[in-house]
Amino acid sequence: MTYAISVSDLVKTFGPTRALDGLDLTVRTGEVHGFLGPNGAGKSTTIRVLLGLLRADSGTARLLDGDPWRDTAALHRRLAYVPGDVNLWPNLTGGEVIDLLGRLRGGLNEKRRADLLERFELDPRKKGRTYSKGNRQKVAVVAALSSDVELLVLDEPTSGLDPLMEAVFQECINEERERGRTVLLSSHILAEVEALCDRVSIIRTGKIVETGTMAELRHLTRTSIAAELASPPNGIANLPGVHDLKAEGNRVRFEVDSDKLDAVLKQLVDSGVRTLTSQPPTLEELFLRHYEDAK
Amino acid sequence: MIGTWNLVRLALRRDRIILPVWIIAIVGITLSTATALEELYPVGQARQQLSLTANTNPAFLAMLGPLRDAHTLGGLLAWRWGLLAALAAGVMSMLLVTRHTRAEEEAGRLELIGSTVVGRHAPLAAAVLTAFGANVLIGGLIVALLLGKGLPAEGAIAFASSITVTGWAFTAVSAFTAQLSENSRTANSMAGAVVAGTYLVRAAGDSAGDSGPTWLTWLSPLGWAEQVHAFAGDRYWVFALPLALVVVLLTTSAVIVTKRDVGLGLLPTRLGSARGAPSLRSPFGLAWRLQRGSLIGWTAGLFLLGVVYGSIAQAVGDMVNDNPLMKKVISAIGGSGGLIDIYLATIFGMIGMISSIYLVQATLRLRSEETSFRAEPLLATPVSRPAWVASHFLFAIVGGALVLGAAGLGVGLTHGLREGDVGGILPRMLGAALAQLPAAWVVAGIALVLFGLFPQLTGVTWGVLGACLVLTMFGPVMKLPQLLMDLSPFTHLPKLPGATWTAEPLLWLVGAALVLVAAGFAGFRRRDLTT
Ligand SMILES: Nc1ncnc2c1ncn2[C@@H]1O[C@H](COP(=O)(O)OP(=O)(O)OP(=O)(O)O)[C@@H](O)[C@H]1O
Ligand SMILES: [Mg+2]
Numbered sequence: 001m002t003y004a005i006s007v008s009d010l011v012k013t014f015g016p017t018r019a020l021d022g023l024d025l026t027v028r029t030g031e032v033h034g035f036l037g038p039n040g041a042g043k044s045t046t047i048r049v050l051l052g053l054l055r056a057d058s059g060t061a062r063l064l065d066g067d068p069w070r071d072t073a074a075l076h077r078r079l080a081y082v083p084g085d086v087n088l089w090p091n092l093t094g095g096e097v098i099d100l101l102g103r104l105r106g107g108l109n110e111k112r113r114a115d116l117l118e119r120f121e122l123d124p125r126k127k128g129r130t131y132s133k134g135n136r137q138k139v140a141v142v143a144a145l146s147s148d149v150e151l152l153v154l155d156e157p158t159s160g161l162d163p164l165m166e167a168v169f170q171e172c173i174n175e176e177r178e179r180g181r182t183v184l185l186s187s188h189i190l191a192e193v194e195a196l197c198d199r200v201s202i203i204r205t206g207k208i209v210e211t212g213t214m215a216e217l218r219h220l221t222r223t224s225i226a227a228e229l230a231s232p233p234n235g236i237a238n239l240p241g242v243h244d245l246k247a248e249g250n251r252v253r254f255e256v257d258s259d260k261l262d263a264v265l266k267q268l269v270d271s272g273v274r275t276l277t278s279q280p281p282t283l284e285e286l287f288l289r290h291y292e293d294a295k
Numbered sequence: 296m297i298g299t300w301n302l303v304r305l306a307l308r309r310d311r312i313i314l315p316v317w318i319i320a321i322v323g324i325t326l327s328t329a330t331a332l333e334e335l336y337p338v339g340q341a342r343q344q345l346s347l348t349a350n351t352n353p354a355f356l357a358m359l360g361p362l363r364d365a366h367t368l369g370g371l372l373a374w375r376w377g378l379l380a381a382l383a384a385g386v387m388s389m390l391l392v393t394r395h396t397r398a399e400e401e402a403g404r405l406e407l408i409g410s411t412v413v414g415r416h417a418p419l420a421a422a423v424l425t426a427f428g429a430n431v432l433i434g435g436l437i438v439a440l441l442l443g444k445g446l447p448a449e450g451a452i453a454f455a456s457s458i459t460v461t462g463w464a465f466t467a468v469s470a471f472t473a474q475l476s477e478n479s480r481t482a483n484s485m486a487g488a489v490v491a492g493t494y495l496v497r498a499a500g501d502s503a504g505d506s507g508p509t510w511l512t513w514l515s516p517l518g519w520a521e522q523v524h525a526f527a528g529d530r531y532w533v534f535a536l537p538l539a540l541v542v543v544l545l546t547t548s549a550v551i552v553t554k555r556d557v558g559l560g561l562l563p564t565r566l567g568s569a570r571g572a573p574s575l576r577s578p579f580g581l582a583w584r585l586q587r588g589s590l591i592g593w594t595a596g597l598f599l600l601g602v603v604y605g606s607i608a609q610a611v612g613d614m615v616n617d618n619p620l621m622k623k624v625i626s627a628i629g630g631s632g633g634l635i636d637i638y639l640a641t642i643f644g645m646i647g648m649i650s651s652i653y654l655v656q657a658t659l660r661l662r663s664e665e666t667s668f669r670a671e672p673l674l675a676t677p678v679s680r681p682a683w684v685a686s687h688f689l690f691a692i693v694g695g696a697l698v699l700g701a702a703g704l705g706v707g708l709t710h711g712l713r714e715g716d717v718g719g720i721l722p723r724m725l726g727a728a729l730a731q732l733p734a735a736w737v738v739a740g741i742a743l744v745l746f747g748l749f750p751q752l753t754g755v756t757w758g759v760l761g762a763c764l765v766l767t768m769f770g771p772v773m774k775l776p777q778l779l780m781d782l783s784p785f786t787h788l789p790k791l792p793g794a795t796w797t798a799e800p801l802l803w804l805v806g807a808a809l810v811l812v813a814a815g816f817a818g819f820r821r822r823d824l825t826t
Binding site: 052053073076077079085086087089092093095098099 | 566569570571572576577578581584585668669671672673674675677678679680821822823824
């Protein structure tokens with residue numbers, strides 16, 4: 001097993017703030033790795049250290065078998081980065097920015113550039129200042145994805161995209177995975193990471209609190225279910241993994257551990273389902289439940 | 296206009312440190328200058344002498360304007376400080392207005408405010424009112440101080456008003472420039488160019504001599520401040536000119552505000568190229584795209600300036616030849632040719648310092664690229680940090696030479712044509728202009744060192760440049776100790792053309808610049824990117 005990124009015991013302080021507080025992170029070559037955490041957890045800081053933009057106070061970080069602080073130029077030839085705050089030059093067009101960044105990385109794939117522009121419905125002739133937040137982000141995403149690099153480092157690349165574009169983005173990332181690229185994708189949206197990532201690391205106040213495949217982390221999450229049944233529910237309350245059940249006539253509301261969902265749904269179906277809504281777990285709920293108490 | 300007063304309060308709160316500093320500085324210098332003048336030039340002989348030099352030495356005329364009445368303290372004060380105080384009030388007002396209009400809008404904060412109950416004109420009105428108020432306060436304090444010193448009321452009011460009203464005029468100018476462009480740097484540069492331009496245009500008019508284009512003074516709001524003749528006739532009617540300008544510019548700006556969208560300038564943005572030009576493939580290619588407009592503007596501006604000064608240089612000589620007394624004095628320093636050289640040396644000194652503004656601006660582009668998060672994606676490509684710094688700093692080093700060269704070319708061509716000796720004069724003028732470079736490089740080096748080691752303090756460079764300006768230009772007139780004046784790199788430059796050429800101080804300055812630059816590069820290699 002080779003690692004594209006391996007970080008251990010990384011510490012980075014800004015004055016009194018400990019932005020990274022002994023962070024350990026490993027990303028395997030060829031995987032799409034979700035880097036999940038609430039605002040201010042240290043995602044961007046970790047990424048900036050990995051890109052040699054910040055210098056860590058202590059700990060080790062290896063990136064593509066190099067030192068991110070010393071071997072910057074050589075490493076940067078092999079990766080592409082989408083920053084969390086995309087700010088374009090006001091008087092350069094999106095097309096010019098894509099070409100510039102691509103050429104600086106040593107050339108871009110013309111076919112993919114054209115294809116991505118079309119799929120993201122991006123007009124490359126507009127000036128930087130006239131793009132909306134989402135469109136600025138698309139410029140950075142197209143620039144990154146149309147370069148032939150081994151590693152993609154994406155810092156909340158979808159925070160400004162609408163659902164349609166978010167779907168396009170997910171398609172593109174899946175294609176990148178098939179091409180064998182490694183992707184580090186930071187996000188604070190659990191559903192997005194769930195849809196895309198092979199493995200996930202969850203960061204909180206500068207430390208990794210969980211890491212594993214999405215399936216392995218399933219026990220951490222709960223899905224909210226609301227259903228209207230043909231007959232009053234029975235037995236559901238006693239099933240393992242069901243919490244906070246509220247029944248009212250034929251209606252039920254409850255939460256269920258995501259890894260116990262299957263058994264619970266079978267039981268519901270037996271009672272005859274009229275309507276069913278389910279809400280995916282959110283990162284916030286996950287944190288509230290598992291980590292708030294631990295504090 | 297709903298919400299204007301709330302916004303004025305907000306502006307006052309945000310400026311609660313910087314605004315009092317400006318006001319205290321302008322009023323304080325007025326007081327200390329008046330006191331110093333009383334001591335330096337006691338009644339009688341000293342003042343006669345001063346009057347003669349002040350009104351015949353074109354270099355003095357260019358810097359301070361004519362001395363209209365050397366017999367009273369008020370007259371001396373108006374000459375020594377009136378123009379500069381008006382200039383200071385202008386710069387203060389300009390920075391204030393852009394800070395509270397365009398910069399806010401650019402940062403998107405205005406949108407936040409605009410969504411609350413605030414009239415469309417409120418942000419502009421609030422900025423203008425704040426600046427107007429600050430200038431009125433300055434004027435009021437100065438009147439009180441001068442009356443306290445026993446100066447005549449009529450003159451004191453004329454003097455203080457010339458400062459206040461000039462501040463208003465520049466308030467209006469920057470209210471207008473803030474409407475023209477989307478980014479505050481451009482708006483500030485435009486307003487800054489106007490301030491520098493008005494100073495230089497009136498300098499040309501004041502030093503032109505009776506046969507030259509003295510009317511140039513009337514083209515400049517700073518010239519109007521002089522034309523009030525405070526303490527020497529008190530021509531209140533001159534105030535009609537700046538007040539008219541204020542009305543015209545503010546009305547125009549108010550109309551533009553209603554016509555344009557929030558966040559956009561008046562100048563429409565068109566679609567550009569879908570592909571990057573072949574030159575856009577290196578950090579330098581990008582820096583060229585970002586900096587070329589400013590470089591071309593500065594080069595053209597300083598060439599024009601050179602043309603103006605070059606064409607009045609000969610008139611300066613004539614003025615002296617018409618005056619037998621002066622002629623005798625002047626022949627001691629090498630005849631009218633010698634005088635023209637001294638005049639030109641002063642002009643090149645001024646040009647050198649003004650060009651330093653360009654060098655600092657070109658260098659600090661690095662910092663604004665960094666704080667706006669635009670450096671980050673570039674430095675995440677194989678572009679090394681030194682290469683990126685060099686791509687912009689080159690504009691300070693080489694661009695600075697171009698800007699100064701253009702000024703030398705303008706002077707050399709026009710002065711050479713008038714004297715019928717382009718071949719002889721042009722190279723001397725080019726040399727004199729380029730001799731300013733080492734000092735300008737030192738200033739750029741200071742900007743780079745701050746960028747590399749103390750990025751939060753890059754703004755201090757402007758203070759350093761301002762201090763150098765005061766020390767070198769006004770140090771001798773203020774009779775400051777030599778040790779203090781030596782702190783400014785510009786003090787060490789040979790006074791070319793005219794003075795004998797010595798390479799030694801230039802080499803020292805180049806050496807100092809090299810050390811600063813090396814420290815700046817090394818510092819940036821080591822530090823975090825910060826905002
Ligand atoms: N340059 C800096 N100076 C001071 N503090 C900083 C700096 N950069 C980050 N921090 C602090 O470090 C912590 C981690 O910030 P970071 O930007 O890495 O969070 P993040 O996980 O990317 O959050 P978000 O989801 O909001 O982007 C925060 O508390 C932040 O305030
Ligand atoms: Mg972030």
